[in-house]
Each structure stands twice: as structure tokens, then as C-alpha cells.
Amino acid sequence: MQFNGFRVIWEGLTGHKGWKPLWRDPEPQPEYDIIIVGGGGHGLATAYYLANTFNELKVAVLEKGWLGSGNIGRNTTIIRSNYLLPGNEPFYEFSMKLWEGLEQEFNFNAMVSQRGILNLCHSDGQRDAFRRRGNAMRLAGADAELLDQDAVRAMYPALNIDNARFPIKGGLLQRRAGTARHDGVAWGYARGADRKGVDLIQNCEVTGFRIDAGRIKGVETSRGYIGAKKVGVAVAGSSGRVMAHAGMRLPIESHVLQAFVSEGLKPVIDGVITFGAGHFYVSQSDKGGLVFGGDIDGYNSYAQRGNLPVIEDVAEGGMAILPMLGRARLLRAWGGVMDMSMDGSPIIDKTHIDGLYLNAGWCYGGFKATPASGYAFAHLLSTGRPHETATQMRLDRFARGYPIDEKGAGAQPNLH
Amino acid sequence: MLIPHPLLGLRDAQEFTYLGDASLLNRPDTGTDADPEAFFAYTHLRDNPAGVHRELWFHEQGDRSWLVVTRNTLTHEILGAELASDVKRGLA
Numbered sequence A: 001m002q003f004n005g006f007r008v009i010w011e012g013l014t015g016h017k018g019w020k021p022l023w024r025d026p027e028p029q030p031e032y033d034i035i036i037v038g039g040g041g042h043g044l045a046t047a048y049y050l051a052n053t054f055n056e057l058k059v060a061v062l063e064k065g066w067l068g069s070g071n072i073g074r075n076t077t078i079i080r081s082n083y084l085l086p087g088n089e090p091f092y093e094f095s096m097k098l099w100e101g102l103e104q105e106f107n108f109n110a111m112v113s114q115r116g117i118l119n120l121c122h123s124d125g126q127r128d129a130f131r132r133r134g135n136a137m138r139l140a141g142a143d144a145e146l147l148d149q150d151a152v153r154a155m156y157p158a159l160n161i162d163n164a165r166f167p168i169k170g171g172l173l174q175r176r177a178g179t180a181r182h183d184g185v186a187w188g189y190a191r192g193a194d195r196k197g198v199d200l201i202q203n204c205e206v207t208g209f210r211i212d213a214g215r216i217k218g219v220e221t222s223r224g225y226i227g228a229k230k231v232g233v234a235v236a237g238s239s240g241r242v243m244a245h246a247g248m249r250l251p252i253e254s255h256v257l258q259a260f261v262s263e264g265l266k267p268v269i270d271g272v273i274t275f276g277a278g279h280f281y282v283s284q285s286d287k288g289g290l291v292f293g294g295d296i297d298g299y300n301s302y303a304q305r306g307n308l309p310v311i312e313d314v315a316e317g318g319m320a321i322l323p324m325l326g327r328a329r330l331l332r333a334w335g336g337v338m339d340m341s342m343d344g345s346p347i348i349d350k351t352h353i354d355g356l357y358l359n360a361g362w363c364y365g366g367f368k369a370t371p372a373s374g375y376a377f378a379h380l381l382s383t384g385r386p387h388e389t390a391t392q393m394r395l396d397r398f399a400r401g402y403p404i405d406e407k408g409a410g411a412q413p414n415l416h
Numbered sequence B: 001m002l003i004p005h006p007l008l009g010l011r012d013a014q015e016f017t018y019l020g021d022a023s024l025l026n027r028p029d030t031g032t033d034a035d036p037e038a039f040f041a042y043t044h045l046r047d048n049p050a051g052v053h054r055e056l057w058f059h060e061q062g063d064r065s066w067l068v069v070t071r072n073t074l075t076h077e078i079l080g081a082e083l084a085s086d087v088k089r090g091l092a
């Protein structure tokens, strides 16, 4: 299924009867070379690069619901590469570069928009930390600019610069950061994988692993047993549940994060603004809605919905920094379940079971990682070696004492 | 969410801070033969169940007691709460 301007006009004139599904709906085969569990952004991207870049021929994605029913369709679509540590920053910058070429790569409109992200700072100490981070970003080939108060004021006149508690003193700007259409990303990868022969199997929940003498043989599913030489698990918020089937306990807790969108407004915020000190961030969608969010609810949850106190907290943060928000009506609120790792950084690694691989721990920042996560996971699954930007994202780093702890906060599952 | 505090009755969950899995009450021995594996598991690994979960909540804006709350992580339904000190005594 291809899209082009002529086709849109033609279908418009002929009652939209010619549109076809973007991918096949195949029956599972008895055996595959590689099975990816989870048809979210990361699973679909992995399948795409396995088939397109690593020339794997017999690949399937097993998804318990429909493609894109998880966090890939629930996030606030921010993409950026403004990390600090050498274990993270080169990986996210690799992802940023993949974003920049993504639409040409899979020929699908993912609405990648490099509208810039501005992190606000409120004190000298915070500005020093931002300067350090900006330099770390530049060392990894990313872009970063430190803005003073006047520059922030000129960029976003609507901000409450003179807030009594958190006066805005400046900010760290990454111009190449921005947003993308989350569903479009999933659909583009899905179509590109399907075209190369990957079986995308929906309504197929993995309920167990068949393991023999320390080696993976296949997976038990709601649609029967399916054999596999290798299995890669990319189930985001369900990582703990799924890996428990292989007898594993993970350095992960599942938590819920909420997000919000207002009614459509005229253009007022043309980039992404984060107010970390007040647990609030916002951007404006192309339809005009203000898309915003804040902190996780803070307790283990698989409910895909949160509670009111956090909504109040986010709204307070928003009102502090962007008082005009109070005039907008809230259209929708929703929640997604995320795999919060003990150092706030992800895991792309083998497990102690031969042929079983894990992609997890994305916390609430895994959308921006989608291209690089898929690429690096495909690299690992196909070649057996980690991708050069993901060598520190190991599962055993916690036991060895090498966490990738961006905040220096120690073992706790509530970091970014 | 309302937490049935054993001493104070129903209290808003907002008065509490959350720590996590109640297995954190069972800290491994710190003696000379402390097992690094046990400490790694204690510090980093979690069962993370979908369903009934026993977890530690601290009544920070109340009587500052630690509670073990039993809660369903799929529905957020709270099934009970005990004083962590009672639970700990029961463990000993």
C-alpha cells in the first residue's frame, strides 16, 4: 500500500474504496529463525532492521493485542538526544540521526519535526549542570546551546519568567530535538517489515517459553506453540511479567505515567518545553492541542490509568510556568505502563538462556530510542554482538556495579 | 486511593510516600559472611507482579509509621494494610 498525492485525490473522488491494509495478517508458521515478542515501536523497529539491514529471512513479531496498542501509541512523542553519560548519549545521538533519515528510509510520513527542546533552569547550580550536559552532548556529536534569560523570554513570551519560586534563569536548548507522529512510526516500521516478509502476528500473547538444556526452543502462545532459534523480548511495561515465564527476576518495576491533551488552540508553543523542577513538560501538536505531562504516579501499576492527585500536580506545575494553560480545557487524559529500571537506563542484552534476548527498562523515555533500540537489538540478535553504541546497556551491570545512573541517585525505580 | 491505616482509619494515599515491594523488610545479613548475590538481589531485583502486591508505604504526612499495604496492581484496589513493625515482628 503506497500513498501519494494523486492517490489521495483519486480516492477522494471515488469514495475511498481502494484503500487496502498496510500489512498482511498471516497465520503463525510452526518455526521461525527469530521471534520478536511485542509489537510496539521497539519490536517493530527490530523486525524492520532484522529484515532490511541484517537480511534475516524468517522473522515474526508476536503481539498480544494489535500493533501499536501499547506505549508506542500513548507517549507524548518527544525525541531528543540530551543525555549526559557515555553509556547513553552516543546511543541516543545515533537514534537522533536515524530519526533524521527515517521517513526516507521507510518511505512513510512519520511527521518527524525538529522543533527543538528547551530545558528550563532556575539556579546557578542547575545552569552549571546544564553546561556540563551540553558539553557531554557535543562531545558525542549532538547539538546543544545554553540560553540566557533574555533568549528564553524572546523564544517563549508566554512563559512566567519571574515565577516567585522558580524564576527562569535560562535553559539548555537542543534544536535538532522535537516530536514525531508516534502511530506513524509504528505503522512505517510495520509496513517496511511486512514487505520484507516478516510475519506480524496480532492477538497472539506469549504465555511461556520452551527451554531445553539452557537453550530456547520456542514460545507458548495463545495461538499455540511456535518454534524459534532465537527469541527477542521487547514488551516494555510487561517485561517483568513476560520474563517471569523464563524464571527471571528483573531490576525493573512497572509504573504508570499519565499524559494530557487540551482542546486545539492557535499556535503558541512551537517547540518542546520541559520544567523539570516542577515536573511538567509541554508541546503543541500539529492539530493545536497542548500535549503535556509530568511525573509517574509513583506506585507499581499495570492498570494503564492513573489517579487524580498526579493530574493536580501536573496542572499545578503547568500553571506555575505557563499561566495561560488555565484558560484551556482538558480534552483527554490517559496512562501507560512502563518498565522503570533501577538506574533509569535501558537494557539491550542476552540473557543466561541461550538464544533468549531482552530489550527492556525504557522507563518513560523509550519513544525517542525507537530507531536505535530496534537497530541495536537487531544487531545483537543477528550478529550475537552488541551494537557499538549499546555496549553498556547490559543486564549484569547492576550485579557488577556499573549502573548507567544519569542522576546519580542510586538504585531506585522512579528515575526518568 | 484510600489506605485503611490500622490505627487512623481510611487515609488518602497522598499523605504517604511509596517505597516498593514489602520484601525490602527482609534485608540480608550484613555480617562477615554477607552474600553479595543476596545483596544484589535485595537492592535491584523485584518480583513486579501483575495482581496482588504487598508493598511499603510511609505515612509521611501523618503518624510517620511504615505500613505494609496489600494492593492489586491491575485495578489499584486496596485489600488491606498492616503496621510494618507488626509484620516485621511476625517475620522474626
Ligand SMILES: Cc1cc2nc3c(=O)[nH]c(=O)nc-3n(C[C@H](O)[C@H](O)[C@H](O)COP(=O)(O)OP(=O)(O)OC[C@H]3O[C@@H](n4cnc5c(N)ncnc54)[C@H](O)[C@@H]3O)c2cc1C
Residues within 6 Å of the ligand: A037, A038, A039, A040, A041, A042, A043, A062, A063, A064, A065, A066, A067, A068, A069, A070, A071, A072, A073, A074, A075, A076, A077, A078, A079, A204, A205, A206, A207, A234, A235, A236, A237, A238, A242, A257, A258, A259, A293, A334, A335, A336, A337, A338, A362, A363, A364, A365, A366, A367, A368, A369
Ligand atoms: C504517557 C507516556 C508518555 C511518554 N512520553 C514519551 C516521550 O515524550 N518521549 C519518549 O521518548 N518516550 C515517552 N514515553 C515512553 C515510550 O512510550 C516507551 O518507552 C516506549 O514506547 C516503549 O517501547 P515500545 O514502543 O516497544 O512499547 P509498547 O508499545 O508498549 O510495546 C510493547 C508491546 O508488547 C506487547 N506485549 C506485552 N506482553 C506481551 C505478551 N505476553 N505477548 C505478546 N505481546 C506482548 C504489548 O501489547 C505492547 O504492544 C512515554 C510513555 C508514556 C506511557
